[in-house]
Amino acid sequence: MQTRGADLAGLAALLADSTRAEICLALLDGRAWTAGELARHAGVAPSTTTEHLNRLLSGGLLAERRQGRHRYVQLADARVAELLEAMVGHLEPQKPRVSSLRAATASEALARGRTCYDHLAGRLGVVITDAMIARDLLDPATGFALTDPGLTWLTGPLGVDPAELRKTRRPLAKPCLDWTERRTHLGGAAGAHLCRRLRDLDWVQRSGTGRAVRVTPHGASGLADLLGIQPAALI
Template sequence: MNRWDADQESLAETPDLAALAALLADRTRAAICMALLDGGTWTAGELAEYASVAPSTTTEHLNLLVSGGLLAEERRGRRRYVRLAGPDTAETLENLAGLAPYRPVPIRSLAEANQRRALHHARTCYDHIAGALGVALAEAMTERGLLARDYGLVLTAAGAQWLTALGIPDTGPSAAHRAHVRTCFDWTVRRQHLSGAVGAALYRHAVDRAWIVKSPTTRILGVTAAGRTAFRDCLGLPDEALFPSFTPAAPRG
């Protein structure tokens, strides 16, 4: 095959957005993907219970999502475990959620209302912080010159020094072949929160320092007393950006 033929062959392919849209057009599959934005690995049975559908139906949906490239799977004995295919998939889902219209969800109890409020305020988006807290962090870093807008967000020299001072290791673009700084359009706040390698490093640092704690059953994050102090000292976050700590529920299974 000569170069012209090779070029013509590559031109004969185009991204099939309709196929991707079809994968997410089913509400059960969409719910499964949103659940997996917690960055964890779930069994098929756990997802069936979460989505309130039969295990056989869940298996059919998972087969489509895996073959479509949105999920990755592994087998451990007789159990099947699935997770999102990677951070790019998570960021795509969060961005799509930000573009999607809201669908009313009935709130049946005060506990559900509180959980919904907490989810909107601070949660994981795969491996970084989302919700009002995530947006506040991104905006505070930009206001302080740690991030700059240049065809998207970039980490400034001052930002790199700030990360080093916090004890966060190098998150350069070469690390894990991942974008250094990216943003997701937050579906609850409708503004950008920080993702990419820097966003993931900040999340890990906050967890390691016990500034935030994650519910083992949901994507909800709680800010600890130490975290409130740290976020005020490091970035000057106002009190309204800091959600009170919570008592996590028992783990799944």
């Protein structure tokens, strides 16, 4: 009979290949990618990418979507994203190696603000989380729980539909170790709905085609009003 140790070893083996790991990290942007897009991103042949994708799909880390003749893949669910971010968080801090001004700018944009699958990360995610804790909207002392005032804030001024929060089995609030800031940002259902709502309000926009996001002038004003976050804190 296969033991849990063997199951864990099998899971670890899926990420023990650098190409498969790179593919999974690319999919942390929450979008569905084609095999061709992932092949170009990872710098490997399409046939090699297909082999890696099949292994990740059969191992349950990825899910497949088909639209006409096109095949798309994405992370299977939020738990996989949280696993990947947690694993990256255990790595030793490393100064990104950049070969050009463009690469340096992209690296700083990711550190300043990005999506971690479906919630906000980077300096932006940490600053918002700190502001919520300071206003007793989040309680880090009791398992990182959304307080009653926090739930009222999320479904009131921010406008998240309370019914949407009850549709998922995910924890309402979950701490997620930020791999660039080395501090906690808000994950879970509350983090996902917060990110979605800020994007719907056009307070946060995707910056380029990757995971990086930026706060709009309208968003900077809104975050200052709702959470007292000053623009300088996001720089």
